[in-house]
Amino acid sequence: MKKATLAFALILAGVSTAGLATTRTVTLDVPGMTCPTCPITIKKALQKIDGVGGITANVDKKTVTVTYDDAKTQPTTLTHATADAGYPSTVQH
Template sequence: MKAIATLAAILLGVVPMAGMAATRTVTLAVPGMTCPMCPVTIKKSLQKVAGVEDVSSDLARKTVTISYDDAKTQPAALIQATANAGYPSSVQH
């Protein structure tokens, strides 16, 4: 009976299903992004991270904005990817 109640709650949207992914967006500050090739290198590195859906850069502001599937990756992995490419970054608040 408990299983039926849980299923009904999920179907009615009262309880979110475990593992439901959501697209999230995070902006990373990348102070070392100083030339026109930097965003290209950073984008290629981020696109290798599973779950990354979109990457856009703003060279003037030295930021990268990433849309990602939160069931597949998290900001820590994105920060690690930029660092591995030679561009340490942090979440911009």
């Protein structure tokens, strides 16, 4: 009985840590995004990041909204990726 209880506790521990990852959404201000082709470059840079799920660009507002897994990436990684692609960005608050 003790072995079964221990095994069950270990299984629950594994499940609970996996459940800590959360899908989050962040909007980045990208002031250098000025033409209809800019989002293509930005999206390609962001798609290379593990954990990025969805990317929506709005050229008129000069923003990019990114859905990501916070266990795999963070907003600073996203802003570094856009900057490396030639489009510095900041997290919109």
